[in-house]
Amino acid sequence: xxxxxxxxxxxxxxxxxxxxxxxxxxxxxxxxxxxxxxxxxxxxxxxxxxxxxxxxxxxxxxxxxxxxxxxxxxxxxxxxxxxxxxxxxxxxxxxxxxxxxxxxxxxxxxxxxxxxxxxxxxxxxxxxxxxxxxx
Amino acid sequence: xxxxxxxxxxxxxxxxxxxxxxxxxxxxxxxxxxxxxxxxxxxxxxxxxxxxxxxxxxxxxxxxxxxxxxxxxxxxxxxxxxxxxxxxxxxxxxxxxxxxxxxxxxxxxxxxxxxxxxxxxxxxxxxxxxxxxxx
DNA sequence: TACCGGTACCTAGCGTTACGTTGTACCGGT
DNA sequence: ACCGGTACAACGTAACGCTAGGTACCGGTA
Numbered sequence: 169x170x171x172x173x174x175x176x177x178x179x180x181x182x183x184x185x186x187x188x189x190x191x192x193x194x195x196x197x198x199x200x201x202x203x204x205x206x207x208x209x210x211x212x213x214x215x216x217x218x219x220x221x222x223x224x225x226x227x228x229x230x231x232x233x234x235x236x237x238x239x240x241x242x243x244x245x246x247x248x249x250x251x252x253x254x255x256x257x258x259x260x261x262x263x264x265x266x267x268x269x270x271x272x273x274x275x276x277x278x279x280x281x282x283x284x285x286x287x288x289x290x291x292x293x294x295x296x297x298x299x300x301x302x303x
Numbered sequence: 304x305x306x307x308x309x310x311x312x313x314x315x316x317x318x319x320x321x322x323x324x325x326x327x328x329x330x331x332x333x334x335x336x337x338x339x340x341x342x343x344x345x346x347x348x349x350x351x352x353x354x355x356x357x358x359x360x361x362x363x364x365x366x367x368x369x370x371x372x373x374x375x376x377x378x379x380x381x382x383x384x385x386x387x388x389x390x391x392x393x394x395x396x397x398x399x400x401x402x403x404x405x406x407x408x409x410x411x412x413x414x415x416x417x418x419x420x421x422x423x424x425x426x427x428x429x430x431x432x433x434x435x436x437x438x
Numbered sequence: 439t440a441c442c443g444g445t446a447c448c449t450a451g452c453g454t455t456a457c458g459t460t461g462t463a464c465c466g467g468t
Numbered sequence: 469a470c471c472g473g474t475a476c477a478a479c480g481t482a483a484c485g486c487t488a489g490g491t492a493c494c495g496g497t498a
Contacts, residue, residue, distance in 0.1 A: 172314065172396040175483065178455050179310025180400065187407040197475050207403060215456050217476065222455090239464050239474035259408065261307040265315065266401060268342060272322040273394065310454070313484050332446050350485050352448065357484090374445040374493050 183258035185219055186251055189229060193246035196220055220245060228254050318393035320354055321386055324364060328381035331355055355380060363389050 188199060200216045220243075223229055228251030233241045247255070323334060335351045355378075358364050363386035369377045382390070 171483090172392055173400070174456060175314025175317075176396055176400055178313040178484075179307065180404065181456075182310075184404065184407060187404075187410070191410055195475080207399065210457095212457055212459095213475090214458075214460095214477085218456080218478090221477085236475070237465075240462085240476060241464095242475065257307055261311055262404065264342065265308070265311055269315065269319065269322075269397065272319060275322070275326055306454090309485060313455075316485075330446080331448095345486095347486055347488095348446095349448080349487075349489090352446095353485075356448085371446070371493090373495080375447055375491085377446070 180262070181215070182219060182223065183255065183262065185216070186223070186228065186247060186255045186258060189245055189247040190252065190255060193232075193244050195234075195242040195244045197242070223251070223254075226250075226254075315397070316350070317354060317358065318390065318397065320351070321358070321363065321382060321390040321393060324380055324382040325387065325390060328367075328379050330369075330377040330379045332377070358386070358389075361385075361389075 184203070185199060188194065188202065194202070196217050197213075199220075200211065200213050203211050203216070220229075224231055224245070228248065229245040230248050232244045232246070234244050236242045319338070320334060323329060323337065329337070331352050332348075334355075335346065335348050338346050338351070355364075359366055359380070363383065364380040365383050367379045367381070369379050371377050
C-alpha cells in the first residue's frame with residue numbers, strides 16, 4: 169500500500185524528524201512510535217534508525233546515551249545549531265514546493281469544480297505560450 | 304544547488320507532471336521549459352524524459368507523434384483515465400503528507416513565535432507519553 | 439560552404455533514499 | 469526457562485532524479 173507515500177517521503181522524512189527533534193530531544197524507538205500514531209502507520213523501524221544515523225553523521229544532532237530500564241541504552245538525539253539551519257532550509261524548500269503544487273491543485277479544482285475556490289488569485293496565467301508553431 | 308529539492312522531488316515530480324498534463328496535452332521539451340520558468344530552474348531535461356517514459360509504460364498517458372517545424376517530431380502526451388486515477392491518488396497522498404507537515408510547522412511557529420497562530424486547532428496534544436520511565 | 443545555436447528526443451551509469459528482513463541485547467512476567 | 473516488549477544496527481533491494489553524454493533537424497551568420 170501507498171508506494172506513492174514511500175516515494176514522497178524521500179526527502180521529506182528527514183525534515184519531519186528534524187522538526188520533531190526541534191520540539192524536544194527523543195530517541196529512535198520513541199520517534200518511530202510517535203510517527204506511527206500520527207498517521208505513518210506502516211513506517212518501518214529500520215527506516216528511522218537509518219535516518220538518524222545519517223543526520224548524526226552530518227552533524228545535525230547531538231547524541232547522548234541514556235540508560236534505559238528495559239533493553240539497551242537509549243540514544244537520545246537533540247537538534248543542534250547545524251540541525252536548526254538544516255531545518256530552516258527544509259522549510260524553505262518545502263514552502264516553495266508546496267506553493268507550486270497547491271498552485272497546480274487550484275487549477276485542477278477549477279477544472280473539476282471541487283469548490284475550493286481560494287488559495288490562488290491571479291498567478292495562474294503564464295505569459296509564455298510554448299505551443300506556438302503547430303501547423 | 305538544492306540537494307534538498309532533489310530529494311523532495313522524488314515522488315512529487317510525477318504528480319506535478321501528471322497535473323500539468325491534466326490541464327492540457329504537452330510534449331517533453333515543453334514541459335521541461337514550463338517547469339523551468341515556474342521556478343524549477345535547475346531541473347534536468349533528462350529527468351523529465353525519463354519520467355515521461357515511465358508514466359507511458361505504466362499506461363497513464365496516451366502518446367501522439369506530431370511533426371515539428373524545427374527538429375524531430377514531438378511526442379505529445381495526454382492524460383488518460385488511468386492517469387487521472389493515479390493523479391487522484393497523488394492528491395490524496397499529498398494532502399495527507401502536507402497536513403502532517405503543516406501540523407509540525409504550526410508547532411514550530413508556536414515555539415519561535417513567528418506570528419502564524421492559526422492553521423491548527425487542537426490536534427496537537429498527543430495522548431501517548433512515550434517518555435515514561437526515565438530515572 | 440561551414441559553423442553555431444536552438445529545438446526535440448533518448449540513453450547509461452551514479453548516488454540517495456526508504457523498505458524489508460534479520461540479528462543483537464536487555465528486561466520482566468508466566 | 470521461555471516469551472514478548474524495548475532498543476539499536478546492518479544487509480541487500482527497488483525507485484527516483486541527476487549528470488553527462490549522444491542523435492537529429494533547422495535557420496542564421498561568417
